Amino acid sequence: MTGLRRPLRIGNASGFYGDRFSAFEEMLTGGPLDVLTGDYLAELTMLILGRDRLKTPDLGYAKTFLRQLEEGLGLAHERGVRIVANAGGLNPAGLAGAIRTLAAKAGVPVSVAHVEGDDLMPFTEGALTANAYLGGAGITACLRAGADVVVTGRVTDAALVSGPAAWWFDWAPDDYDRLAGAVVAGHVLECGTQATGGNYAFFTAHDVRRPGFPLAEISEDGSSVITKHPGTGGVVSTGTVTAQLLYETQGPRYLGPDVTARLDTVRLSQVDVDRVAITGVAGEAPPPTLKVGVTSIGGWRNEVVFVLTGLDIEAKAALVRAQLADALSQVATADWTLARTDHEDAETEETASALLRLVVRDPSADRVGRVLTSEAIELALASYPGFHVTTPPGPAQPYGVFTSSTIPASSVPHVAVLPDATRHPAPRIPDVPPGAAGSVAEPRDGRPGGEAPAGGQGGVPPAAKALTGAAGRGGAGESPAGPMTRAPLGRVIGARSGDKGGDANIGVWVESDEAWDWLHRTLTVETLQTLLPETAGLPVTRHPLPNLRALNFTVPGILGAGVASAHRFDPQAKALGEWLRARHLDIPTHLLPAPEGTGP
Secondary structure (H helix, E strand, O other), rough: OOOOOOEEEEEEEEOOOOOOOHHHHHHHHHOOEEEEEEEEHHHHHHHHHHHHHHOOOOOOOOOHHHHHHHHHHHHHHHHOEEEEOOOOOHHHHHHHHHHHHHOOOHOOOOOOEEEEEEEOOOOOEEEEEEEEEEEEEEHHHHHHHHOOOEOOOEOOOOOOHHHHHHHOOOOOOEEEEEEEEEEHHHHHHOOOOHHOOOOOOOHHOOOOEEOOOOEEEEOOOOOOOEEEEOOOOOOOOOOHHHHHHHHOOOOOEEOOOOEEEEEHHOOOEEEOOHHHEEEOOEEEOOEEEEEEEEEEEEEEEEEEEEEEEOOOOHHHHHHHHOOOHHHOOOOOOEEEEEEEOOOOOOOOOHHEEEEEEEEEEEOOHHHHHHHHHHHHOOOOOOOOOOOOOOOOOOOOOEEEEEEEEEEEHHHHHEEEOOOOOEEEEEEOOOOOOOOOOOOOOOOOOOOOOOOOOOOOOOOOOOOHHHHHHOOOOOEEEEEOOOEEEEHHHHHOOEEEEEEEEEEEEEEEEEHHHHHHHHHHHHHHHHHHHHHHHHOOOOOOOOEEEEOOOOOEEOOOOOOOOOOOOOOOOOOOOHHHHHHHHHHHEEEHHHHHEEEEEOOO
């Protein structure tokens, strides 16, 4: 496929295993598409699929996808739409076989291919799953061989878009700028409706009750336009696209198996209603290693939530903790958290109540099983007044642990299994010597990976301290920036946060150059840790992205062993950014939106 081609129109119908079931049909019938993708895999999903495979070795794939194809396969064939999904999970060959059976039964003449080689089991002792994150080259090979449906195991989320783009435009493996543009578009699409108003900081400005799923129009030079089918809900704006660009990323370099995309080169522009252009993306050589995600059973956990109502909340909590101290002395870990959901002089009992949560973990199921939870319930008539719990005592449950490492890319057999069963090894990315053209360069701000970790100012001018005001008093005041008003940070900034194993990121952005100048000077690592005390003591790093008017903070270790271990109240850090937006700071008054009713 050489020569200038029209843009590839590629959509997304799933952002996670459990996403809107009807989205597959909605995307196929809502407007023209060339390729429809589905992202079904996440760290927690691999653990779920691993447990499925233990029970039934023929499974290990996303069963929802197969059910979506019962109607969607015929629709896609009628409309000439190729389907690419990572729903193969731990068993892409098994899913490909199941799709062929389904197609034959339905009388739909489609060719099916799959990508494998990511499964590294057996890997390490105790591992339930171990998968390398492959790139899009295998997908490209399957489409070039005429596949109508391509299913994969653990590829990067963005590979579901960059692989088809490389097929559509016949890009070479070292077309780094073009591939990087497709990877950025893929990152915007991968989480479905998060790009069209879902989970959006400024949701009150739009009707996001049922946002449509996103699609990208990718051009031959790697630039793209993010949009959605006409008449669908939600919104596509530079804000919604910025939010998704910042989601679950780290530094200016977005490392991938096919290319390193430079997020500090991305430029966004609103070119029409629900149409945002992505241009200027620069690419560099990929690293010589692949990420490996490993899941394992970490032990056993249990929890009890005590309801504390009315007066003396702190004293009631202290009494329960003292009464259970002996029972917990033999447990590996016991974490108490008190959520002050109570209100003074409340008009309902529920709003007069706080929640005291006990979470226990141990290698032994017996130590955190019914014996322990029964001890908590035995306090019912012998503890604080108004004693009750949210649920009856239950048995211990296994919890998972996610860890990641790297492995030389050359040691992973990335294989495309074509529709005729031919096994086609994906081409190897050529090694690029350090310092050579196309190799990884320094970020444009001159810093190797970000600004100062915890405790440092990250190169921020001393004048920023006058603007921070993190510990100042409320009300209005004066500063070198002019009049200041104490207000929630979210009156000015948007934010989105997420998880990568035990780490979290918080991306924040503003919508004007003046607000960006203030944000960049003000929201230092030190200020962030003052506003979010749970991040104190962690090696937080700040990454400026001036083209997006954004800062991205990485917070290593805040999520413990990852989402499956339920280490934290918000185990995937989904609301960490909203907590930051709710914190109060001294903000230049002129940056704040005018109160309702005071405008012209």
